[in-house]
Amino acid sequence: MELVWRALTTADIPAVTALWAAAEAADDTGELLSEEDVAESFAKADLPAGSLAVLVDDVLAAHGLVMLRDNPAGTHRVRLDGVVHPRFRRNGIGRQLMQRLVAMARDLHSARHRAMPLVVTTMVESGCSGHVALCERLGFAADRHFHELEVALGESLAQLPTPAGYEVVPFSAARHEEVRQVCNTAFAQHWGSVDRSPAEWAASFTDSKRFVPETSFLALADGAVIGFVLARHYPAVFETTGVRELWIGDVGTLADHRGRGVASALLSRTLARAREQGYHRAGLSVDTANPTSALGVYERAGFGVARTWADYGLPVEPA
Known part of the structure; x- marks a missing residue:
């Protein structure tokens, strides 16, 4: 398939929201996002230099964001967020997306915090075996684990x-x-x-x-x-x-x-x-x-x- 790569814009917010919904239906990670949630994440990113939309026949097949911090200390840990639509998985899009995001993170880091060590990071839910395998193939290692906890708000509290x-x-x-x-x-x-x-x-x-x-x-x-x-x-x-x-x-x-x-x-x-x-x-x-x-x-x-x-x-x- 022919892929078109470009930066995201705020006009992509509805399509990105729909993409997250399709991925959540397949992955069950608890990542449920509204258009306002996506807009909030877009506002924190440098869209021209730190984002990617991947299109197949004008359909959004995947997207990615590079999320920097204002005040890094010691090591600059730059987060990479993104997802591939289930319909377009197992075509190498995720691998290409991650590699391009890593390169963008390196460029943004070098322009702002060149003297500081850089680690690019991404959060992976343990049940997403494909995401785990992709990260490990690209040389990522699990640095830390986090439990997502829940409690029902009943009378027994x-x-x-x-x-x-x-x-x-x-x-x-x-x-x-x-x-x-x-x-x-x-x-x-x-x-x-x-x-x-x-x-x-x-x-x-x-x-x-x-x-x-x-x-x-x-x-x-x-x-x-x-x-x-x-x-x-x-x-x-x-x-x-x-x-x-x-x-x-x-x-x-x-x-x-x-x-x-x-x-x-x-x-x-x-x-x-x-x-x-x-x-x-x-x-x-x-x-x-x-x-x-x-x-x-x-x-x-x-x-x-x-x-x-x-x-x-x-x-x-x-x-």
């Missing part, structure tokens, strides 16, 4: 008290900069984490239609933020499955306040509020090697493993 000396309060937009700084500090030692710039923070939370402040909470000690639960909602999940899911994007506590039940109290408050607001389920992702014992906190809250993802990485020499 435990209500945990706030530890003495702390206060749990609703998220306030007036504290967004303080929360950003606390979030960066709390995750500073986490694998693969980098500081979120004000622009990245705004795109993910304060300016995002997916952020749900009503089910997001802060923990205070002596009036200062020391912990947080920040939640998001993706309407496409409900529209596709009938399940209204609250996605807990970030849970963190400053190191000096860990091990005291702060995170558990925050999580308990978020789940209770989500149930009050009509959510059926809550979900989140956790690093299986998280050094803060976060997995245990989530398991005690009733979360169970729904899927496992691997972060595949490939070191790349600068251009």
Whole structure:
């Protein structure tokens, strides 16, 4: 078949959304995206220099994005996102797409962070054997594994008290900069984490239609933020499955306040509020090697493993 390669544009958002839907119907990875979700990811990418549309007879057969971070530290881990329509798989398109995305990532990295080591990465759901095989053939290795956890928001949810000396309060937009700084500090030692710039923070939370402040909470000690639960909602999940899911994007506590039940109290408050607001389920992702014992906190809250993802990485020499 004859392939046409070009950069994506915002005019491709409906076709990319339909492509994700077709892939999800075949792969069952839980990646349910609306046009607004795709538009949000497009806004974070350099479309002219860091995206690809693959066309067969004017039909979108595959697409890819190169996703850079604003403030890389140590090693620049550049994420590659993309998918091939099930109808066009096993024709070598995925291999060519990945190779071209790697080259684009190398060029973008060399222009911005040439002195820093580069690793290109892609997230792979464990059940996608074809994606796993492709990554391994291209030399990628699984650097880290993440569990996607879920809990049903039924009447059996435990209500945990706030530890003495702390206060749990609703998220306030007036504290967004303080929360950003606390979030960066709390995750500073986490694998693969980098500081979120004000622009990245705004795109993910304060300016995002997916952020749900009503089910997001802060923990205070002596009036200062020391912990947080920040939640998001993706309407496409409900529209596709009938399940209204609250996605807990970030849970963190400053190191000096860990091990005291702060995170558990925050999580308990978020789940209770989500149930009050009509959510059926809550979900989140956790690093299986998280050094803060976060997995245990989530398991005690009733979360169970729904899927496992691997972060595949490939070191790349600068251009």
